[in-house]
Ligand SMILES: Nc1ncnc2c1ncn2[C@@H]1O[C@H](COP(=O)(O)OP(=O)(O)O)[C@@H](O)[C@H]1O
């Protein structure tokens with residue numbers, strides 16, 4: 026198992042002083058190289074779950090093991106380093122740094138991971154996603170589809186074991202959606218990275234061998250569904 | 255890719271704000287540079303004037319007034335000393351201690367420029383600054399035997415459009431209203447090269463000719479006497495014919511000759527004796543007065559006598575001897591130095607205010623940056639890294655602004671240097687860097703760190719998960 030979540034709980038403080046429970050996941054696992062799609066209602070906590078897996082936010086309790094490392098026990102700085110080296114993140118809103126060129130965005134990710142930047146690999150990755158001719162362009166000069174492809178190249182830069190993609194096609198035009206999904210799946214396979222992809226689109230979800238519904242792995246969601254029934 | 259480049263890109267992204275911030279720092283730094291250069295100008299123009307001789311010997315009284323009058327050709331006229339006292343330096347008991355002694359008499363001016371009566375040795379045996387010799391750009395030095403020759407300093411000649419061969423008629427500025435008179439005409443025979451000293455702004459008359467203008471045979475050693483005698487002098491001048499002058503010349507020459515044969519000890523006793531009686535012998539050499547004697551002492555070949563000289567002069571009742579460099583240094587540090595400190599403090603305050611502008615500029619862009627910082631953190635940058643990026647940006651802004659300021663400051667100095675040269679005689683080059691400017695580098699870095707700390711701390715504390723979700 027590449028990724029194992031056990032008894033992960035997460036709640037957020039509410040304005041009235043109480044806490045809003047979002048996640049209560051007894052178990053969730055992912056094999057190395059596996060490609061899994063995660064679906065769920067808006068606001069059900071998918072992004073929160075990806076943040077916890079990436080170590081961007083910490084669960085209230087429980088453990089998150091990646092390749093044997095329980096990242097909830099790492100110091101913040103170690104967790105940052107761990108994320109930089111082992112996890113690639115593709116955001117719904119791309120989140121490219123607007124002041125940097127496509128190439129620099131990829132190089133930055135390498136720099137944060139180990140202080141060095143492999144220009145050749147960065148170029149190869151951008152060529153792989155079909156942007157060999159856009160290396161010097163800054164994000165505002167790229168189409169949304171191109172921006173998300175830069176983000177994909179950036180996520181792959183440090184040869185991560187796991188790619189987390191949070192609704193990567195939600196902001197992309199229909200014509201580009203399938204291209205992005207294909208690229209994501211192909212490159213993850215080529216790089217040997219596992220892929221955990223969140224989507225709202227049934228068409229996208231259908232293409233994956235394994236589909237997880239957050240409501241089913243998350244006790245909070247399950248309780249809600251039961252209440253409704 | 256490195257932190258500097260990340261900070262640089264961040265500045266580029268907000269180019270307008272970055273430029274404005276850097277320029278405001280630059281203006282402050284330009285002000286500092288200007289103050290430093292002006293300080294240098296004032297310092298040099300003050301100190302350099304007093305180089306070339308060790309001592310000024312003049313009437314007892316204010317040392318400062320004597321220096322201002324003798325070195326800078328400024329301020330009120332000073333009391334005079336008898337010409338015979340000068341002979342102590344050329345033939346009398348001070349000879350062993352003296353290498354060069356130049357008599358001068360100030361107190362006259364021509365169209366706003368001071369006239370200094372002296373001897374040709376002033377330009378032949380004295381040097382200025384560090385042993386530079388006076389040179390003539392036009393004409394030549396005046397000859398001792400041509401009584402009514404004069405030479406002009408560079409600036410005076412240029413301002414008054416003086417030409418070699420031109421006649422000028424100096425008038426006394428130290429004399430009260432009704433005794434104003436015109437002198438004999440002096441012919442300009444030479445114009446000096448610029449020296450960067452007050453010499454540039456003066457006109458030098460042959461001392462002999464100066465004395466022979468009957469009107470000044472009376473040195474105004476006291477205001478009362480001057481008033482009393484001025485009337486008489488005017489009468490005498492108008493009554494004298496050219497022939498009358500020459501007869502006086504002959505008489506004076508004879509007196510001079512006999513005096514030079516006299517023993518030094520006699521001379522020294524003569525000086526005080528004649529002081530009280532000069533009104534009785536108007537046309538005699540004893541009536542001649544000097545404002546000062548510039549002395550180069552024999553510090554190398556006869557250091558003991560040379561060192562003792564000022565003490566001996568000061569102990570006697572006839573005159574005082576002062577070291578001009580010392581008086582000038584005191585004057586400079588006491589007055590000009592303080593003004594400069596105040597200016598420098600103001601300039602530093604301007605830079606600090608501009609530095610706070612860096613805080614404001616970065617702080618204002620923080621909401622937009624928070625999202626970028628969150629992205630960097632999500633990519634694996636540590637809190638320390640994003641904090642460093644902000645601090646580096648602050649440092650780049652202030653150092654860039656500082657560089658801009660140094661360039662602006664020196665460009666300003668370059669633009670002003672002709673005017674500075676004209677008014678002060680000090681030649682400043684735009685690339686004349688001050689050692690003090692090096693302090694700007696650590697100073698600006700310290701400032702940038704201080705003013706960048708608040709936004710850097712905000713970067714450090716950015717909540718990644720929250721700011722990633724929040725739209726920029
Ligand atoms: N930092 C936060 N503070 C408080 N509430 C939050 C925070 N982040 C997310 N939430 C809440 O948690 C819930 C889940 O959000 P999210 O994980 O973004 O949902 P999804 O990605 O499935 O649409 C939402 O109701 C959201 O309002």
Ligand SMILES: [Mg+2]
Pocket residue numbers: 071072073191
């Ligand atoms: Mg979401």
